[in-house]
Amino acid sequence: MQKRPWRTEFFSTFAEELRKQEPPASRVLELGSGPGFLAYHLLSALPSVHMVLLDFSAAMHELAKQRLGPLVSHVEFVEGSFKNPLWIENLTQFDAVVTHQAVHELRHKRYALELHTQVKTLLRPGGSYLVCDHFVGPNGMSDDQLYMTVDEQKAAIASAGYHSVRQVLLRGGLVLHHAN
Numbered sequence: 001m002q003k004r005p006w007r008t009e010f011f012s013t014f015a016e017e018l019r020k021q022e023p024p025a026s027r028v029l030e031l032g033s034g035p036g037f038l039a040y041h042l043l044s045a046l047p048s049v050h051m052v053l054l055d056f057s058a059a060m061h062e063l064a065k066q067r068l069g070p071l072v073s074h075v076e077f078v079e080g081s082f083k084n085p086l087w088i089e090n091l092t093q094f095d096a097v098v099t100h101q102a103v104h105e106l107r108h109k110r111y112a113l114e115l116h117t118q119v120k121t122l123l124r125p126g127g128s129y130l131v132c133d134h135f136v137g138p139n140g141m142s143d144d145q146l147y148m149t150v151d152e153q154k155a156a157i158a159s160a161g162y163h164s165v166r167q168v169l170l171r172g173g174l175v176l177h178h179a180n
Helices: 007-020 037-045 058-074 109-122 150-159
Strands: 027-031 050-055 075-079 094-100 123-134 165-171 174-179
Touching: 007 037, 007 094, 007 123, 007 165, 007 174, 027 037, 037 050, 037 058, 037 094, 050 058, 058 075, 094 109, 109 123, 109 150, 123 150, 150 165, 150 174
Parallel strands: 027 050, 027 094, 050 075, 094 123
Antiparallel strands: 123 174, 165 174
16 A cells, blocks of 8 residues: 555545446455455445455455454455466356456466456346556556556457446556446
8 A cells, every 4th residue: 555555546436436336236256355455445435235355365365354354244255366267166146346456466468358258257237347457558567468558458358248348547557447
């Protein structure tokens, strides 16, 4: 948070986008949930939401549990890696899937399309997919094998079969897209 203080603006924008969803999102999956910063913000802003936090690290889940405090009663923790093609097994439908600074953890941008396609199978009709990650280019990152340009991100999400993909926020080397 100290390195990228504008992340809270992204967290607020995630909450705004979920708040606008019709019908309201009640079941949300977060991919690469880490220590629970986004989950804390979403659960505080949207008290009727139940979240499933997916992360490969048990240690990150422990940090998230500590951060969430009493909000943890609205959370299910799933240990797994979205780099594993079978990560979606045993997961049911969600009103929304969110991810913040995690897609690049696939370790090469060519894997993003498969991830976005898998996420689509988990969304109920009309559900939202909110994807925020670093981008390559001016004011962004330099590794064009790991990170995508803003346009490449939008194209990869659209290629996964979403009806609409729109850029919601671009700031500090991060971009947030909303897909339905």
